[in-house]
Structure formats: C-alpha cells, structure tokens
Amino acid sequence: MSGKNSIMQNIVRFLKSRNGKILIGTFIFWLILYPLNKFNVMNNYWMHVVNVSLIFVILTVSLNLINGFTGQFSIGHMGFAAVGAYTAATLTTLVWKVPSHGIVAYTAFIGALLLGGIAAAFIGFLIGLPTLRLRGDYLAIVTLAFGEIIRVIINSIDFVGGPRGIPGIPRFSTFTVVVVVTVLSVIIMKNVIYSSIGRALLSIREDEVASELVGVDTTRYKVLGFTVGAFFAGIGGGLLAHLVQYINPLQFGFMATIYVLIMVYIGGVGSISGSIVAAIGLTFLSEGLRFGLDKLNSVTPFPVGPEWRMVIYSVLLVATMLYKTNGLMGDREFEVLIPEEEDENAKHSA
Amino acid sequence: MSGIFNLQQVINSIQLGSIYALISIGYTLVYGIIKLINFAHGDFYMIGAYAAYFAVIFSAARKEHPNVIIVLLISMTAGAIVAFLSNRIAYRPLRYKPRLSALITAIGVSMFLEYTSSAIPAVGPSYRAFPQSQLIPERTYHMWGAVLTNYQIVNIVIAVTLMIILTYIVQHTRIGMAMRASAQDKDAASLMGIDIEKIIDFTFIIGGALAGAAGLLTGITYPRINPYMGIIPGLKAFIAAVLGGIGSVPGAMLGSYIMGFAEVFGMAINSILGEGIAYAILILVLIFLPQGILGKKTGEKV
Amino acid sequence: MPNTALKVDHVTHYFGGLRAVHNFHMELPQGVIWGLIGPNGAGKTTIFNLITGVYTPTEGKIYFRHNKHGNEVTEDITRYKPHTIVSKGIARTFQNLRVFNNLTVLDNIRIAGHFRIQYGLYDSVVRNRKFKEEEIKLREEAMKLLEMFNLHSRAYTLAKGLPYGELRRLEIARALATHPLLLLLDEPAAGMNPKETEELMDMIRWIKKEFNLTIFLIEHHMKFVMGICERIKVMDFGETIAEGTPEEVSNNPKVIEAYLGRKK
Numbered sequence: 001m002s003g004k005n006s007i008m009q010n011i012v013r014f015l016k017s018r019n020g021k022i023l024i025g026t027f028i029f030w031l032i033l034y035p036l037n038k039f040n041v042m043n044n045y046w047m048h049v050v051n052v053s054l055i056f057v058i059l060t061v062s063l064n065l066i067n068g069f070t071g072q073f074s075i076g077h078m079g080f081a082a083v084g085a086y087t088a089a090t091l092t093t094l095v096w097k098v099p100s101h102g103i104v105a106y107t108a109f110i111g112a113l114l115l116g117g118i119a120a121a122f123i124g125f126l127i128g129l130p131t132l133r134l135r136g137d138y139l140a141i142v143t144l145a146f147g148e149i150i151r152v153i154i155n156s157i158d159f160v161g162g163p164r165g166i167p168g169i170p171r172f173s174t175f176t177v178v179v180v181v182t183v184l185s186v187i188i189m190k191n192v193i194y195s196s197i198g199r200a201l202l203s204i205r206e207d208e209v210a211s212e213l214v215g216v217d218t219t220r221y222k223v224l225g226f227t228v229g230a231f232f233a234g235i236g237g238g239l240l241a242h243l244v245q246y247i248n249p250l251q252f253g254f255m256a257t258i259y260v261l262i263m264v265y266i267g268g269v270g271s272i273s274g275s276i277v278a279a280i281g282l283t284f285l286s287e288g289l290r291f292g293l294d295k296l297n298s299v300t301p302f303p304v305g306p307e308w309r310m311v312i313y314s315v316l317l318v319a320t321m322l323y324k325t326n327g328l329m330g331d332r333e334f335e336v337l338i339p340e341e342e343d344e345n346a347k348h349s350a
Numbered sequence: 351m352s353g354i355f356n357l358q359q360v361i362n363s364i365q366l367g368s369i370y371a372l373i374s375i376g377y378t379l380v381y382g383i384i385k386l387i388n389f390a391h392g393d394f395y396m397i398g399a400y401a402a403y404f405a406v407i408f409s410a411a412r413k414e415h416p417n418v419i420i421v422l423l424i425s426m427t428a429g430a431i432v433a434f435l436s437n438r439i440a441y442r443p444l445r446y447k448p449r450l451s452a453l454i455t456a457i458g459v460s461m462f463l464e465y466t467s468s469a470i471p472a473v474g475p476s477y478r479a480f481p482q483s484q485l486i487p488e489r490t491y492h493m494w495g496a497v498l499t500n501y502q503i504v505n506i507v508i509a510v511t512l513m514i515i516l517t518y519i520v521q522h523t524r525i526g527m528a529m530r531a532s533a534q535d536k537d538a539a540s541l542m543g544i545d546i547e548k549i550i551d552f553t554f555i556i557g558g559a560l561a562g563a564a565g566l567l568t569g570i571t572y573p574r575i576n577p578y579m580g581i582i583p584g585l586k587a588f589i590a591a592v593l594g595g596i597g598s599v600p601g602a603m604l605g606s607y608i609m610g611f612a613e614v615f616g617m618a619i620n621s622i623l624g625e626g627i628a629y630a631i632l633i634l635v636l637i638f639l640p641q642g643i644l645g646k647k648t649g650e651k652v
Numbered sequence: 653m654p655n656t657a658l659k660v661d662h663v664t665h666y667f668g669g670l671r672a673v674h675n676f677h678m679e680l681p682q683g684v685i686w687g688l689i690g691p692n693g694a695g696k697t698t699i700f701n702l703i704t705g706v707y708t709p710t711e712g713k714i715y716f717r718h719n720k721h722g723n724e725v726t727e728d729i730t731r732y733k734p735h736t737i738v739s740k741g742i743a744r745t746f747q748n749l750r751v752f753n754n755l756t757v758l759d760n761i762r763i764a765g766h767f768r769i770q771y772g773l774y775d776s777v778v779r780n781r782k783f784k785e786e787e788i789k790l791r792e793e794a795m796k797l798l799e800m801f802n803l804h805s806r807a808y809t810l811a812k813g814l815p816y817g818e819l820r821r822l823e824i825a826r827a828l829a830t831h832p833l834l835l836l837l838d839e840p841a842a843g844m845n846p847k848e849t850e851e852l853m854d855m856i857r858w859i860k861k862e863f864n865l866t867i868f869l870i871e872h873h874m875k876f877v878m879g880i881c882e883r884i885k886v887m888d889f890g891e892t893i894a895e896g897t898p899e900e901v902s903n904n905p906k907v908i909e910a911y912l913g914r915k916k
Binding site for chain 2: 075131134136137141146149150152155156258262305307310313314315318321
Binding site: 187191192195196197198199200202205206207209210212213214215216217218224228269332339341343344 | 661704706733734736738739743744746750751752753754755758759760761762763765767769771772773776777778779783786787790807808826828829830
C-alpha cells in the first residue's frame with residue numbers, strides 16, 4: 001500500500017517540478033498540433049515548418065553550447081550536422097534499407113540517429129583536439145575550414161552519391177519523433193550546463209587562464225563542450241535528413257551554419273531560451289517572408305526575388321550586433337529551464 | 351616538360367596567385383589595424399567585377415570602345431566606396447565592443463552585399479558571362495608548349511603594378527607610415543597625433559580598391575560572374591594572408607602565390623580533393639605555424 | 653627543522669632571446685610567509701608563472717611537497733600543466749584581478765572546487781544521487797568560505813558588480829577554494845589605502861593560520877612586505893640581488909640602489 005502511495009507521490013512531485021512542467025507543456029503542445037494536422041486544419045506544409053523549426057532548436061542550442069557557453073567561436077557547425085545526417089541516412093537508406101513503417105524500422109532509425117550523433121561527436125572530438133588551442137577569430141576560420149573539408153570529403157565519396165546526395169530517405173522524422181527528440185536534447189544540454197561541468201565551460205568563456213589556474217583542465221573541457229555540441233548537431237542533422245528525405249553536401253555549407261549562427265546571436269549568447277525562441281521565431285519569420293514577398297510580386301512592377309528574405313536576415317543580424325549586442329534574451333533563461341536548486345543563483349545573474 | 355608539372359600550370363598558378371594577392375592584401379591590412387577578419391572583403395571583389403561588367407556593357411551600348419584603365423579605375427572606385435561605407439556604417443560603431451561582435455557583423459555585411467546584389471533585378475542571382483572580348487580582343491601566344499593569352503598577361507601585369515604601387519604607399523608615404531604605426535600600436539599611434547579613424551578609413555579604401563581590381567581581373571580571365579563569386583576566393587585569400595603571416599603585406603603576397611601554386615597543382619592531381627587543399631593548408635599552418643611565414647610571434651600576457 | 657614546501661631549483665627562463673629570470677633558487681619552508689620584491693619588470697610575476705606552470709622554465713627544476721594518499725611526498729612539478737599543479741595544492745591570485753566577471757560570486761568559488769568533483773557527464777545528465785550529493789557538498793563548502801570572507805550576502809551577485817575591496821577578497825577566497833597548501837599572492841595590496849592594507853595584513857596572517865598555509869607573495873608596498881614577511885627575496889633584471897630578513901634587506905646597499913637608483 002505505502003509503496004504504491006509513494007510512487008504516486010513521486011509522480012505528482014515530478015509533475016510539479018520544472019522538468020515536469022516541461023513535460024506537461026510539451027504534451028499539451030503535441031496534443032494541440034497533432035489533431036490539428038490529422039484533421040487537416042493545419043496543412044502538411046505548416047507542419048513541416050514546425051518540424052524544421054524544432055530541429056533548428058537542437059542545432060541552435062548545440063551551437064550555443066560551444067559558442068555561447070564555452071566561448072569557443074565555431075562556424076563549422078553544419079559540418080557536424082552533415083556527418084550526423086549522412087551517417088544516419090546511409091544506415092537507414094543505403095545499408096540497412098529499412099522499410100518506412102513498423103516498430104523494427106523505427107528502432108533502426110533511432111539507432112541510426114544515435115550513431116549519427118556519435119559519429120559527429122567523434123569528428124568533433126578529432127577536430128577539437130588540435131584546433132582548440134586557437135582563439136577567437138583564428139578558431140572561427142579553422143572550424144569553417146574543417147566544415148568545408150567535411151563537405152569536400154562527402155562530395156568525393158561515391159557510395160553516398162557524391163554531389164548528387166542521397167535521395168529517397170524514409171520519412172521517419174514525424175511530428176511526434178521530432179518533438180520528443182528536441183525536448184530530450186534540450187533537457188540533456190540544459191542539465192550539462194547546470195552542473196559543475198557547465199560551470200567549468202562558463203569559466204573558460206570568462207577567462208581561460210584564470211580557469212586553468214583554479215584547477216579546470218581547460219583543454220579537456222573545451223574538447224568536451226565541442227564534442228557534446230557536435231553530438232547534438234549530428235542528431236539534428238539526422239532528424240533533418242529523415243524529414244526532408246533528400247540530402248546533398250550543399251545543404252550543409254557555410255551559409256547553413258551562418259543561418260544557425262544568426263539564431264544563436266539574435267536569441268542571445270549563453271541563453272538556451274534565447275536559442276529556442278530565435279530558432280522557432282526565425283524559421284517562421286522566414287516562411288512568413290516567403291509568402292509576404294510572393295504577395296508583393298503581384299503589386300510591384302519588378303519581380304521581388306526570394307533573395308530579399310536573406311537581405312532582411314542580414315540587416316537583422318547587423319542591427320542586432322549594433323543595437324543589442326547580447327541578443328534578445330541576453331543570458332537570461334525562462335524559469336522552467338533553470339533547475340530549482342540553482343534558482344536564486346540564476347535569478348540574480350540575469 | 352610533360353605531365354602535370356609543366357609551364358602551362360606555372361602560368362595559371364601565377365595568374366591565380368595574383369588575384370589572391372590583390373584580395374589578401376586588403377584582409378591583411380585591415381586585420382593588422384583593427385584585428386577584424388572582414389568576411390565582406392570577398393564581396394568588395396564581387397562588387398568590383400560587377401562594376402566592370404556594367405561599365406563594359408554601358409560603353410558597348412553606346413558603341414564606344416571601353417578603355418581597360420578606365421574600367422579598372424571604375425572597379426577600384428566601386429570596391430573602395432563599398433568598403434568605406436561598410437566600415438563607417440557597420441564596423442566603426444563596434445570598435446570598442448568585443449571582437450567577435452565585429453566578426454559576426456562582418457558576416458552580416460557579407461550576406462547583405464551578396465543577397466542585395468542578387469535581389470536587384472539588374473544583377474540577379476544567376477551567372478553572367480563577362481564581356482571580356484569587348485574590353486580586349488583575345489590573342490593567344492604559344493611558347494614552349496604552353497598557351498598564353500593576352501588576358502593572362504594583362505591580369506599579371508596589372509596585379510603586379512598595383513602591388514608595386516601599394517608597397518610604395520605603405521613604405522614611403524606619410525599615410526603609409528601612419529598605417530604601419532597604427533598596426534604596431536593603436537594607442538601609441540593615436541598619442542602621436544595620428545587620427546586612427548582616418549587611417550582605418552584609408553585602409554578600407556585601399557583594401558576595397560585592390561579587391562575591386564581583382565574583381566575586374568577575374569572577369570577578364572575567368573569570364574563568369576555572380577553575386578556569390580566572392581565567398582570562396584575571399585576565404586582562400588584570407589587563408590593566404592594567414593599563411594603569409596597576417597598583418598604582413600609581403601606575407602600576404604607570398605602566401606597568395608603559394609596558394610595559387612598549391613591549388614592549380616592540387617587540382618591537376620585530383621580535382622575534388624584539390625578543392626580542399628586550401629583548407630588543409632590553413633589548418634596545418636594554424637596548428638604548426640600560427641604566426642605564418644612572415645608574421646611575428648605574440649604571446650599572451652598573464 | 654621544518655620541511656621544504658617548495659623548491660625552485662636554479663631556474664632560468666628566456667622569452668625568445670630575452671632572459672627574464674636568471675638562476676633563481678629558493679627553498680621555501682612549510683608554514684612561512686615569504687616575500688618577493690623588486691622594481692617593475694624585475695621578473696617577479698614570471699617566477700609565479702613558472703611555479704604555477706603557465707610557463708615552463710628554460711633551465712632548472714621545481715619541486716613541490718604535498719600530500720599524496722596521506723603521505724607527504726616531494727614531486728617534480730616542472731613540466732606539469734597549470735591545472736595539475738593547482739590540484740597538487742598551489743593556488744594563486746593575480747596582479748590584475750582575474751575573477752569571472754559575468755558569473756556570480758558563488759559560481760566563482762564553486763568553479764575552484766570543480767576539479768574535486770567526482771561525478772561525470774552521465775551523472776549530470778541523469779541527475780542521480782551522486783550528482784545531487786556532490787552539488788550540495790560543493791555549495792555548502794562554497795557558502796562557508798564566503799561567510800569567512802564576509803561575502804555571503806553577495807553570493808548571488810555577479811562578480812563584476814562588486815566593489816574593488818570585495819573583488820580582492822573574492823579572488824583570495826577563490827584561490828582557497830582549491831584547498832591549497834601553498835598560496836601565491838601577486839601584489840595583494842595593490843590599489844589599497846593604508847587602512848585597507850592594515851586589514852589585509854591581518855587577514856593574511858589569519859588565513860595562514862586558519863588554513864594552515866605556506867604563503868609566498870609579491871608586493872611593492874614596502875611597509876606591507878616588511879611588516880608581514882619573515883624573509884624577503886629581492887630581484888632586479890631577473891637576478892636575485894639580495895635575500896634575508898626585512899632588516900637585512902632594507903639595509904642592503906644593492907637593494908637601496910635598485911630602488912632609489914631607478915625609482916619605479
């Protein structure tokens with residue numbers, strides 16, 4: 001009797017905690033959108049946009065972990081996403097030739113997704129070791145170069161289609177899968193950030209020399225931050241591949257990384273909440289602009305190209321840097337993302 | 351000579367290296383003074399190419415024969431103006447903010463220039479053929495088994511002349527001296543009465559002008575231009591600057607020619623991996639020789 | 653006869669072609685306060701950087717006596733990385749304050765306890781009991797230390813919001829949070845008025861006793877050095893030009909010349 005009771009109590013206690021609230025919130029979000037789509041109130045196109053925006057949440061938070069929290073300016077992030085996407089898609093589509101339905105197929109997909117993350121993490125680790133001795137802009141340029149090298153290498157591998165890419169990837173990234181993976185990824189990264197390991201990462205951002213001289217093995221933690229960030233970039237890449245069902249090396253170029261970088265900086269460096277808001281907000285803004293510009297075309301005498309979207313983006317980025325250097329959120333967080341025990345600490349630091 | 355190591359490849363390397371050199375000088379000058387990797391620098395080069403394109407088209411439409419020197423000056427002016435404006439509008443207000451903000455801003459400026467160009471209907475996002483034969487009629491020369499065009503000669507001659515002029519400016523004029531002083535120590539230079547902001551303006555103008563010239567030369571020798579043409583050469587020219595030792599003008603030139611050779615011969619060996627050779631060079635240099643070939647070593651103060 | 657805590661064995665260090673330190677030798681006994689003085693650019697901070705592993709000496713060795721499994725052992729730390737040296741028990745402060753500005757005072761202290769944390773990435777992700785216990789322990793220790801330095805009311809303030817005097821205290825508290833045996837203080841009295849300097853002297857004596865420390869410090873402030881140090885080493889141009897008790901040193905003509913001949 002009492003055993004059963006305490007289980008119930010534990011569940012209630014969990015649901016009242018912040019992680020519980022995240023879980024309930026996610027469930028409500030799912031519960032609203034899923035039927036909306038099922039009964040065609042919201043069409044597949046917008047559902048697709050929702051999925052893309054959630055995947056960008058993973059990519060943005062993971063880049064923020066490297067750039068914002070550890071202070072290592074990396075601009076090769078989509079290279080890691082490419083490793084994850086290619087690993088996962090190669091496994092499901094080319095090697096295992098998984099059918100597109102069934103429990104076995106989904107299990108295989110989850111396995112492929114994880115292996116994609118691990119492969120990306122491994123590449124991140126390999127790159128991180130020699131690279132992270134460099135600082136600031138030099139590091140930026142080397143990560144960019146590595147990102148490009150990954151792309152060039154994939155381009156030259158015939159098995160994965162070279163420049164033609166991999167078509168016909170099964171669509172495993174359904175709304176439900178994307179929601180679950182995104183929320184899990186964010187919670188895991190949040191838990192890493194709010195731990196002694198996370199504080200070690202922050203101290204490297206603040207002052208690397210001082211950090212080393214209070215006992216933090218800065219090399220190790222820089223590589224660790226980089227590896228964890230790369231892992232989740234790989235997961236994001238794998239999800240994306242099984243959502244758009246076709247990948248090629250060009251999708252993971254420098255511009256794609258810049259796109260994520262913009263989300264990090266507009267949202268706020270060192271803020272998980274900012275990254276979430278910016279990833280979702282900018283993905284929708286981007287789609288909204290697409291429609292808006294199309295509408296404009298019927299009014300203006302000259303054709304209004306889709307390029308204007310990117311013009312608006314670039315102006316937003318420069319304006320953010322000029323007028324709100326710390327982004328929308330600065331380094332503040334939504335309350336649900338802060339563990340209860342760190343409450344006071346976080347509130348005063350915001 | 352036969353195989354991949356022949357005279358033809360050497361000429362191609364020099365020509366490619368000359369273009370990289372003109373771009374990378376701007377990178378190195380700007381980095382030397384304000385420690386900014388100006389991502390938009392490759393786009394100044396694109397602007398130069400389009401300025402030349404429109405100048406040639408315009409005069410051809412008026413049935414006039416365009417003069418190479420005038421077109422060159424137009425390209426350089428266009429590059430210089432855009433560089434000057436980028437500095438004034440985007441970089442200058444961030445001078446005392448963290449360096450990374452300026453770097454991100456530079457990425458924003460670069461995107462802005464690329465996408466605005468491609469959004470303007472007269473330019474458009476797709477490739478255009480550069481009307482090089484309307485500028486100079488093509489001639490080819492055969493020597494020792496290699497084919498040399500007058501485009502390549504013009505390319506190399508203009509590039510080398512501009513580099514000589516630049517070296518003279520940096521080494522022997524008052525403003526060049528002020529530039530070198532500012533690159534050494536901004537605060538000391540400003541205490542000596544040098545107007546740092548003026549020097550930075552001037553540096554951007556010179557860098558933009560050289561990049562603009564490189565745009566024209568690319569139009570002549572590789573006659574296809576588009577608004578994104580500056581990204582990759584810009585990156586490679588930056589790598590060349592790092593290889594030579596960032597902040598050093600002779601270093602940028604040396605690095606550019608090394609890059610030119612590495613790329614042309616790399617491509618000859620394997621076309622796909624040749625594309626990656628620039629990045630491999632960069633990584634090796636930064637890991638094993640971070641100060642570059644002609645750069646100075648600096649340590650961090652604790 | 654007390655044990656030697658730190659032995660800097662004939663260390664020489666070059667920057668490029670420039671000799672910053674020449675043949676520096678010191679055997680620092682356990683439980684003392686010694687001082688290192690000299691004009692600007694004499695190489696004092698370089699000595700600290702050599703001891704803490706920021707630089708590796710060109711010539712010479714550095715030995716440190718510390719506890720290993722409850723036994724006192726003397727270990728060659730010459731080629732260790734800074735964070736390893738910290739974990740052996742040498743902590744330091746900096747000439748120009750180097751606190752983590754955008755983090756809270758509490759986090760500044762907790763980071764200094766990080767290397768003793770036993771949990772790993774996995775534990776922090778799943779938040780198991782091990783994680784929670786260690787976190788509680790770390791927080792309690794940090795708060796206790798802050799209380800000792802009268803900074804507990806500031807625990808949740810960002811370090812950059814602290815006044816100068818409190819920043820100095822925070823930096824010392826952060827160094828102590830690494831549980832050192834030897835504390836190196838680089839110009840602790842810089843920027844302080846006579847009253848504050850007086851208080852600082854009391855505090856250093858107090859922490860030495862409270863934490864059972866050996867202290868080696870750099871200072872320009874003569875009254876401070878003379879008042880607190882048992883022995884003083886004097887450097888000029890990378891050379892040790894004198895050594896002795898405060899009286900001996902202050903009467904040494906070479907020292908007077910180094911200071912008066914080239915007033916800093």
